[in-house]
């Protein structure tokens with residue numbers, strides 16, 4: 245059974261103490277039933293930060309939930325400290341301190357999608373319009389649907405990180421063919 249959202253908050257608090265000295269800023273934790281290819285994601289453009297997890301995945305792979313939550317917490321911590329949203333040096337250093345070995349969510353039986361795939365959604369919270377991007381945009385943008393003439397802070401696009409996952413099938417096949425080549 246999946247932990248309730250209240251139980252997620254308790255898990256968050258205990259991970260926060262164990263690995264961050266309590267320095268991860270408050271996050272709202274929620275499940276998002278609409279996720280099909282993402283294990284989790286974090287939204288930066290709001291307070292508190294929003295961390296969403298895929299109930300679909302974690303019903304199947306409950307053992308992977310803590311690691312995914314921890315991954316998103318490292319993002320929240322990096323964002324709070326350095327305004328850094330990527331998987332660069334800051335992220336990796338902290339990630340290793342937390343005992344995570346990969347920037348990807350290793351879902352136990354899941355493997356990450358291709359590194360080249362698009363990782364970010366820019367979303368207008370007002371009308372729901374979404375854009376997919378490979379990189380984090382370098383400047384703030386607002387929704388062109390809600391105001392097509394100029395930048396409008398009321399319709400600022402929020403950034404969601406997507407963490408792709410892929411069923412074990414593909415990863416196993418790759419491992420098998422790599423082994424054969426050796």
Ligand SMILES: [Zn+2]
Nearest residue numbers: 315319405407
């Ligand atoms: Zn990430």
Ligand SMILES: [Zn+2]
Nearest residue numbers: 368371387390
């Ligand atoms: Zn809009």
